[in-house]
Amino acid sequence: MRLLVGTLLTLALAAVIGLGATYVSVTHGQGFGALTIGTWTAQPKSGTPEIDPYAKAALARLGRLPVALGDGVEFIARADDEGRPLDGRCNVELAGTTPAARYWTLTLYGLNGELVANSIERYGFTSQEILRRADGRFTITIAPRVSPGNWLPTGGVERYLLALRLYDTPVGVATKEGREVPMPSVTTRSCS
Amino acid sequence: MRWLLILLGGVMLGGIAHVTAIFVLPRTATQDAYARLAPIAPVNTVVALPLPGPDKAVMPFMDPAFATAVCRYDLSRGALKLVVPVSQAYTSVSFYTREDVAYYAINDRAAGRRAIELDLMTPAQHSEMPEDENITAADRLIVESPTTTGLIVIRALAPTPALMPAAQATIGAARCGRAEQAKAAD
Numbered sequence: 430m431r432l433l434v435g436t437l438l439t440l441a442l443a444a445v446i447g448l449g450a451t452y453v454s455v456t457h458g459q460g461f462g463a464l465t466i467g468t469w470t471a472q473p474k475s476g477t478p479e480i481d482p483y484a485k486a487a488l489a490r491l492g493r494l495p496v497a498l499g500d501g502v503e504f505i506a507r508a509d510d511e512g513r514p515l516d517g518r519c520n521v522e523l524a525g526t527t528p529a530a531r532y533w534t535l536t537l538y539g540l541n542g543e544l545v546a547n548s549i550e551r552y553g554f555t556s557q558e559i560l561r562r563a564d565g566r567f568t569i570t571i572a573p574r575v576s577p578g579n580w581l582p583t584g585g586v587e588r589y590l591l592a593l594r595l596y597d598t599p600v601g602v603a604t605k606e607g608r609e610v611p612m613p614s615v616t617t618r619s620c621s
Numbered sequence: 622m623r624w625l626l627i628l629l630g631g632v633m634l635g636g637i638a639h640v641t642a643i644f645v646l647p648r649t650a651t652q653d654a655y656a657r658l659a660p661i662a663p664v665n666t667v668v669a670l671p672l673p674g675p676d677k678a679v680m681p682f683m684d685p686a687f688a689t690a691v692c693r694y695d696l697s698r699g700a701l702k703l704v705v706p707v708s709q710a711y712t713s714v715s716f717y718t719r720e721d722v723a724y725y726a727i728n729d730r731a732a733g734r735r736a737i738e739l740d741l742m743t744p745a746q747h748s749e750m751p752e753d754e755n756i757t758a759a760d761r762l763i764v765e766s767p768t769t770t771g772l773i774v775i776r777a778l779a780p781t782p783a784l785m786p787a788a789q790a791t792i793g794a795a796r797c798g799r800a801e802q803a804k805a806a807d
Contacts, residue, residue, distance in 0.1 A: 435627050442631025447638025454639075455646065476723045478767070482643045488721060489650035492657050493682045494774060497715035499726030531730070532711050532778055534686045542681025544673055552675075552685045557710075557780035594684060596711055596778070597728050 455487050464601060466612045468512075469504040469593065473601030476500070493542060501530070501596035509615045515590060517545070517583030519620040520572040523591070525613035526565065530598035532556050537571065537581055537589055545589060547582035553592075554579060569613075573621065591615070647720050654680050654721045655693075655772060662693040665701060667775065667795045672785070686780075688788035692773040692797035696766060700742035700800040703773060707735055708791035711778040716741070718768040725764050732762075739764050740800060741773070773797060 462474040462481065475484045476498035488495055496503045508514050515521060527533050536553035539545055544552045554569060560579055561567045570576040573585040583589060593612070600610055647653065657680055662668045669690045673683040683689065694701050705714055707729040714737055715726040727737060739762035742750075747765055775795050777788035 431623075435623060439627045439630040439634065442627065443634030443638055446632060446635025447642060450635070450639040451642040451646075454643070476726075478722055478724045480722055485720070485722065486643050486646040489647040489653040491681055492650070492652045492654055493680050494654045494715075494717060494721055494772070495723050497713075497717075497723035497726035499731070500713045500715050500728060500776075532780065534684055534778075536684060536686075538682065543678065544675045544685060546675035555686045555778070555780050592682065592684075596713070597730060 451486075454483050455490050464502075466504070466610055468506045468508055468510050468615050469612045470506075471502050471504045471601060473498055473502055476502070491542060496594060498601060501594050502598055502601040504593040504595070504612065506591045506593070506615055509617045511617070513617055514588055515571075515615075516617070516620065517586035517589050518573055520570060520576070520618040522616045522618050523569040523571060523613045524566070524616070526567075526611050527556070527593065527613060528595060528598060528600045528610045530556075530595035530600065532596045533598075534592075534594050534596075535569065535581070536592045536594070537583065538592060539586060540588055540590060545582075545584040545586050547584040549582060551580075551582060554581065567613075654717070655719060658691055658693060658772065662691050664693055664695045665798055667692045667792075667797050669789065669793055684776075687776045687778055688785060688792050690775045690792040690795055692775070692795075693770070694741065694766070694773060694797065695770045696741065696743050696746065697769050698799065700740055700746050701797055702800045703737070703739050703741060703795075703797045705737040705775050705795040706791055707732070707737065708777040708788055710780045710784065710788070712737065712791060713776050714739075715774045715776070716764060716766065717772040717774065718766070719770045720768070721772070724767055727762075738762065741766055742800075743769060 464471045464473055472484055474480055475495040533556045534553055537545055559567045569579040569581055571581045571583055573583050667690050670679050673685050713726060713728040715723055717723050741764050744765050775792050777791040779785035779788040
């Protein structure tokens with residue numbers, strides 16, 4: 430009887446630890462070999478055959494395809510530079526420059542990678558659409574209400590994430606460290 | 622002592638279960654990208670995907686600035702020939718295994734012509750290619766697929782929404798098909 434209880438307890442503990450760790454790593458995992466610059470994180474290896482098993486499991490669960498490394502690199506931001514989760518009810522400012530790339534796109538997604546409905550059907554910007562200052566720097570206002578300049582509507586969702594994708598870029602291929610790569614800052618200005 | 626044994630056993634078995642689950646998950650996921658595309662993408666044909674919208678998207682995290690098409694391939698009956706015309710802005714072709722692992726990608730600039738043209742085959746089919754064909758194929762791009770089946774994703778950027786029809790026309794003109802059939806048609 431003691432042996433049975435002991436075995437059952439061991440198995441129950443194993444199930445909790447095993448499945449719990451799997452769930453957490455698949456839904457929240459950063460993966461190995463992540464390239465983090467400010468609040469932005471990319472996993473260039475996920476676009477190659479050297480993808481780690483955790484990233485592979487996370488992609489399979491989401492049902493998406495990774496951006497192949499020969500195509501581009503995808504940076505994700507879930508929080509502003511101070512670590513505050515991105516909130517669709519706030520005015521968030523994205524400012525600065527982007528790393529060298531032939532083109533880039535910025536897209537706003539819900540947490541499961543779905544586009545967020547809004548009145549003007551704008552889900553993001555490409556590098557060609559952005560209004561820039563004379564020095565090439567730009568500001569994008571991510572806000573629930575109409576805003577002058579480059580306005581990316583949030584649709585008022587509680588949480589969202591930003592994907593900055595660089596296409597035809599040496600980032601992630603040539604720069605192993607990536608510390609010197611300039612990424613735009615993400616700042617929460619005000620909340621309604 | 623008994624509790625320690627239970628704890629230790631639990632942690633060790635849990636660790637094994639965790640590692641196993643991580644490795645098995647991609648193989649058993651019923652809603653992975655390949656599974657999502659299989660019902661709408663017939664084998665060895667280019668199929669344009671609808672533009673992603675808030676209510677409907679074939680896959681999550683699709684880039685809405687791109688026109689996208691897929692060719693779900695099966696090399697079991699022979700190599701595949703792929704021709705993708707190049708759009709004004711940026712065109713790329715990415716290759717994924719049956720398990721959605723990206724193993725190769727090429728873009729319009731790397732291809733350096735007005736069209737991206739290549740042959741996709743398994744390593745076995747590549748090694749069976751006649752020697753002389755390999756020589757004449759020097760300027761032909763040959764891509765080896767690690768798996769017999771997989772996905773080719775063809776994407777063309779629309780730098781502004783007004784250019785989306787042109788991007789869609791570009792990927793609409795892409796062709797993938799069995800190499801022998803393509804030759805017979807010449």
